[in-house]
Amino acid sequence: MNSPASIAVLCRGVTKEFGTGEAKVQALRGIDVDILYGQMTLLVGPSGCGKTTLISIMAGLLDPTAGEVSLLGQNRRSLSGSRLVRFRAENIGFVFQQYNLLPSLTAVENAAVPLLIRGVRRSEAIERAMGLMTEVGLRDRAFALPAQLSGGQQQRVAIARALVNEPRLLVCDEPTAALDAHAGRTVMNLIKRVTVRGDRAVIVVTHDNRVFDLGDRIIAMADGLVETTAEESMQSGVH
């Protein structure tokens, strides 16, 4: 049993349905899971098992059909509309599979976007983003456009962007899927090194079994349900 203070995201009996009538699909069928601060939690499972739906709910991008969700100590139901949008901007960082960098912005400008969204002055935002660029090892490529960077470098920019706001929850969706084995491992190592700390929870959705050993905890999903969690997965040799 985890202490409430150590739980960043709590899900109890979470279900999610899409469509209606005969077209109805049950993506999640009663999820009970805790995401803990200070850990990198890997969410694994075959395609269509509900991983993306679950992290979308955990990141406040989707509403669950039923069940209780607590995000960073806040009841999800109490967050809606502009409060939810502000909550996301202030507390959640995202790393996407396809990086989703703005092609017309330089690397450091991309990293500064979340600060700009929060209304920080551009010069200050760039300065703060530059610090993160150093941390992810891209200071010398800070003024390159995304098209001038390799896939691995773009993902490092995306990590810098996700961290620039000092989020308490970092959600990474298949961050290594578009990368080769070496670049993928570098990125995962980077995520583990620069993102995991005591007051932050990190969730990584991944298919990539080459990086399973980097997770502090693994949640395996199948068919809309949590199949195994944490050490169980590691011990039963999911990877």
Place this chain on the structure above:
Amino acid sequence: MNWLAWKMLTGDRTKYFGIVFGVAFGTLLIAQQSSIFVGLMRRTSSQIIDITSADIWVMDQRQRNVDDIRPMPESRLHRVRGVVGVEWAVRLSKSMVRVRTLSGDFTQGILVGLDDASFTGAPLEMLQGHHLDLRRPDGVILDFDGYRQLFPGEPVTVGRVLDMNDRRAVVVGICRVTPPFQTFPVIYTRYSQAVQFMPRERNTLSFILARAGRGQDLQVLGQRISQQTGLKAMTWDEFFWLNIGYYIDNTGIPVNFGITVMLGFIVGGAIAGQTFYLFTLENLKQFGSLKAMGVTNLRLIGMILFQATIVGVMGYGIGLGASAGFFELMESSGQADLRGMWVPWQVAAIAAVAVGLIVVISSLLSLHRVLVLEPAVVFK
């Protein structure tokens, strides 16, 4: 966030210029064609525009425009002069004549006969000579563009001899006039001489130009003249608009230009709208990311409207500038075809409204896609 919107917009130069081009093209067509239409309509009233010294134009009751001359007997002039409130009234004749040069070249011309004593209605801008030179035997004043038609490539100088209705006429002055609709030469002479040049008719009086006495209400005076003489009496404004109304009602010109203007609106709107829409579609993932990262719908609307305003203002500026530049070029090149045409502020305002509509429609199409976008799309 406007900075971000600007960077997103200009990031893809090809699309950015495509949208601006669409708006500029629409503006150019709308502004240029509308201006030519307005210019042509003004040209139909060129003789009215050029005579500013008369307050009231008096003519036959059935006359419908400035070219549809119904000559009146001379006695009508005295009747008008007898109306209380008329300070003075003078004759004016206007007719079409065949003008021939000594080299044998000939063309139709607009002959204007001015009151022998006052020369009321004489051209305001003389390039050579003086309107008093009309007192010389056989003297006529020819407009500059007409001179270039009759004597192409030859030095512009007075003293040239013309032939009208087998009578000799000597060019004693060269003037600048508002170009007429038919682009024929405009020839001014004394009234007494004009009747010699024009084809023989029983009546030769085309118009009576009247000046109102001090403090007279022009419309009231016009009605009084009409009541007492049985003639049509109109103020400058009334006659100007009657004339333009005639051409609008009885020719295909407005429909023709209207179609071109509409095409400009549709084609410009289609290019700008479609490109802007595609631009938004291609950036949908980016907009989704921004939404996920905490950008509200309201701010996204602001960003898209900002982008639309930028392309609208740029396109409008370029299109309007190109229209104005076109007319300026025509004017400075000495081409008579489009001389005296410009982009009136009313046309600029109409073009601005049209561009505004194009931009709003384009934005609405794009906004819809962005607003209904689920931020969770970023994980798909």
